[in-house]
Amino acid sequence: MNLTLKIWRQKGPQDKGQMVDYKVTDISEHMSFLEMMDVLNEQLINSGDEPVAFDHDCREGICGMCSMYINGEAHGPDRGVTTCQLHMRMFKDGDTITIEPFRAAAFPVIKDLVVDRMAFERIQQAGGYISINTSGNTQDGNAIPISKHAADEAMDAATCIGCGACVASCKNSSAMLFVGAKVSQYALLPQGQVEAADRVKNMVAQMDLEGFGNCTNTGACEIECPKGISLENIARMNREFLKANVKG
Amino acid sequence: MMALSAFFLMFFLLQHFAINILSVFSPNVFNEVSYFMGTNPLIQYVMQPVLLFGIVYHFVMGFILELKNRKAQTVKYAKNNGAANSTWVSRNMIYTGLFILLFMVFHFNDFWVPEIVDKFIEGNSQVGKDYHHHVVTMFENPVRIGVYVLAFVFLALHLLHGFNSAFQSVGANNKYTKGLKGFGKAYALLIPLGFIFIALFHHFNH
Numbered sequence: 001m002n003l004t005l006k007i008w009r010q011k012g013p014q015d016k017g018q019m020v021d022y023k024v025t026d027i028s029e030h031m032s033f034l035e036m037m038d039v040l041n042e043q044l045i046n047s048g049d050e051p052v053a054f055d056h057d058c059r060e061g062i063c064g065m066c067s068m069y070i071n072g073e074a075h076g077p078d079r080g081v082t083t084c085q086l087h088m089r090m091f092k093d094g095d096t097i098t099i100e101p102f103r104a105a106a107f108p109v110i111k112d113l114v115v116d117r118m119a120f121e122r123i124q125q126a127g128g129y130i131s132i133n134t135s136g137n138t139q140d141g142n143a144i145p146i147s148k149h150a151a152d153e154a155m156d157a158a159t160c161i162g163c164g165a166c167v168a169s170c171k172n173s174s175a176m177l178f179v180g181a182k183v184s185q186y187a188l189l190p191q192g193q194v195e196a197a198d199r200v201k202n203m204v205a206q207m208d209l210e211g212f213g214n215c216t217n218t219g220a221c222e223i224e225c226p227k228g229i230s231l232e233n234i235a236r237m238n239r240e241f242l243k244a245n246v247k248g
Numbered sequence: 249m250m251a252l253s254a255f256f257l258m259f260f261l262l263q264h265f266a267i268n269i270l271s272v273f274s275p276n277v278f279n280e281v282s283y284f285m286g287t288n289p290l291i292q293y294v295m296q297p298v299l300l301f302g303i304v305y306h307f308v309m310g311f312i313l314e315l316k317n318r319k320a321q322t323v324k325y326a327k328n329n330g331a332a333n334s335t336w337v338s339r340n341m342i343y344t345g346l347f348i349l350l351f352m353v354f355h356f357n358d359f360w361v362p363e364i365v366d367k368f369i370e371g372n373s374q375v376g377k378d379y380h381h382h383v384v385t386m387f388e389n390p391v392r393i394g395v396y397v398l399a400f401v402f403l404a405l406h407l408l409h410g411f412n413s414a415f416q417s418v419g420a421n422n423k424y425t426k427g428l429k430g431f432g433k434a435y436a437l438l439i440p441l442g443f444i445f446i447a448l449f450h451h452f453n454h
């Protein structure tokens with residue numbers, strides 16, 4: 001199929017940037033979206049132009065790097081997939097596709113479609129861990145009884161790949177689905193209890209410091225999240241946050 | 249905090265509705281209850297300031313929240329398909345809220361200001377006052393009816409998102425959430441519809 005692409009080009013963090021139109025031809029419907037981008041870049045390189053910079057790594061939906069805002073939605077129109085898992089069969093011959101970087105004040109553009117998501121890293125460092133003794137006589141995790149229900153919910157929360165689609169989709173650029181998932185995955189398990197109060201307080205404080213907005217429960221993040229992280233995780237974080245602050 | 253003040257406002261709304269609906273059934277009972285509400289010191293000097301504070305707090309915090317959230321996204325998307333993942337009411341709380349605020353200025357001017365002037369500035373006795381008559385005369389004007397009906401439509405839109413949003417904000421998302429969603433929808437539609445009914449009733453039935 002033949003497509004028209006409208007892509008955000010920006011030389012560097014300080015550049016103003018603009019949308020530029022490109023044409024690609026003979027795209028197979030079996031290609032992934034990133035393979036289509038590879039075709040475009042090859043074309044650009046052959047004609048001596050600067051290729052479009054975009055993030056990617058695993059190309060199988062587990063690393064969370066491939067941030068693209070496609071036709072007004074994070075990771076494009078399909079549900080439960082990342083951009084690298086998005087098939088070109090979702091589009092029709094002759095379509096015009098708009099491709100932009102994830103937009104949020106806390107995710108500054110580095111170049112073209114590449115944004116800096118270190119803010120997520122700093123939120124993780126603020127509390128997304130448990131402290132354990134690594135002296136060699138660490139307790140076996142399987143020896144601690146955990147209900148099936150809690151284990152399942154914690155596993156679901158832990159499937160968050162930190163891609164940032166939730167922030168990109170949110171009209172407030174709120175990171176609460178991501179932080180909710182990271183808080184929940186520990187809050188649900190006995191190992192996470194000891195540091196639970198400090199964790200939620202520190203992670204929320206870092207989240208605010210990074211300049212993410214506040215959740216107004218529009219639910220856009222849950223719909224666009226490639227891993228199906230549920231809004232229940234935001235409620236759990238709110239609950240943990242209230243609990244931690246009431247206790248002082 | 250937004251949610252706590254909102255809970256309070258929703259409770260107040262229910263109470264306000266209960267009294268207003270009396271005006272449909274019985275002018276006398278409505279007058280008696282209004283007299284009680286207008287003269288009881290607990291209501292006048294404790295609940296009234298608390299309510300005023302609740303309203304002001306809610307919209308001031310609403311504005312601050314909106315400003316902060318706008319600051320969190322400085323560059324807008326060239327193409328954004330909001331309808332694909334969220335409802336219109338959830339994205340436009342600030343506008344439905346603003347309309348309610350405008351309406352409240354109008355509404356206070358209709359009922360609250362005359363009442364306060366009569367009571368505290370002119371110092372008139374409130375005994376035997378015909379509140380019902382005041383309501384009926386107010387609602388003779390078709391423009392006023394139009395504004396009231398429109399305001400209640402906006403209120404319904406605001407609550408359609410707000411009711412359940414408030415529960416999510418205080419961390420309540422559990423096995424009752426599904427049932428509560430239905431109840432929230434019913435509340436958000438029935439209460440404003442009820443208010444509309446009262447306004448129209450007095451307009452066509454005097």
Ligand code: HEM
Nearest residue numbers: 216251254257258307310341345346349410411413414417
């Ligand atoms: C005075 C005019 C008002 C303004 C300017 C206003 C504005 C707002 C704003 C900006 C929000 C939060 C933003 C969002 O969720 O996107 C909100 C939430 C809410 N409002 Fe209002 N509002 C007003 C009146 C009312 C009234 C009279 C009620 C109920 C009787 C009400 C009930 C709610 C509820 C339940 C929420 C949800 C709280 C949450 O999600 O935590 N509002 N309002």
Ligand code: SF4
Nearest residue numbers: 160161163164166225
């Ligand atoms: S919650 Fe979902 S959308 Fe947000 S970072 Fe995690 S995987 Fe991505």
Ligand code: FES
Nearest residue numbers: 059063064066084
């Ligand atoms: S490239 Fe790893 S998730 Fe898409």
